[in-house]
Amino acid sequence: MPILRIIKSGTDIKFMKIKKITLIISSILFFLSLASVFFKGLNLGIDFTGGSLIEARFKENIDLSNLRIQMNKLDLGEIQLQTIGSENDIVIRAQEKKSNENKQTETIQIIKNSLSDKSIEYRRTEFVGPKVGGELVNAGIIAVIFSLFGILIYIWLRFQWNFAVGAIIALIHDVILTLGFFSIFQFEFNLATVAAVLTIAGYSINDTVVIYDRIRESMRKYKQISFDEVINISLNGTLSRTLMTSLTTLMALLALFIFGGIVISSFIIALIWGVLIGTYSSLYVASPILTYLKQEKRQVN
16 A cells, blocks of 8 residues: 555655645635634534434334425424434434424424334434523533633643644634534534534644654754754654554544444544544644744754
8 A cells, every 4th residue: 555655664745845835725724614604504403402303213114205294294393304224213303493382392202193103113312402402502612612721731831832822723723624514514513523523622632742742852853954844854753653543543433434323423524524634734734833933942941
């Protein structure tokens, strides 16, 4: 495989030669993602909007189109039906009407009653009220903000201020591009996705710290060459680790996406995108930013 040959033989890639191009591309994607989140919004799941979810296994063949017509006749608001795994395993999602509070707690039972003539095994039922959904939105935002702040403090204490700024910019870049990805393609955004965003933050910062450690070592070792070349040497030195970590993680995530079913699909989609964008940002966002934030003295403690 070409990648394995590169890893074994070593590389001499001039990463910093295209740093301006990559930073411009990242900036464009960043602002496009922000615009999409603000103007198009996220496809919030029932965790945030309030609603009911039923996962059912039909013991006989079922026509999804006829079942959808039957569900729409119940006048419960928007209802989504989706098969998971086999054609007989179906997830029913019903977003509640805010104006009809009395029906909210009865939705699951109404749906079950409408299906009483069929042989069904109910595997999972959930209900989230609109008030709880609003509280979960606030809790999710607070969790992301505090995690980013904690990472900033950690990097600041471990490295220098310019490393901390570079790491947090790359981290915000990854989070916003993940939100933009979900907004543009309208994948469902739920609590599992929030957990995925926090996982992406941890994965990305771990990759960045490894690269920053190598940059710091190279700064001590190579004091007579340009800072761009120091970063090139450091990135080439950690490239094999970066590629192998990303590839093995992606293989595991793809297996989970294929066989894991709809329950964890949004979580896995977010992680796959996060691994790709996190690897890119460690090489072409966190590192190039250091060249614009470098201190006059190259020596480090």
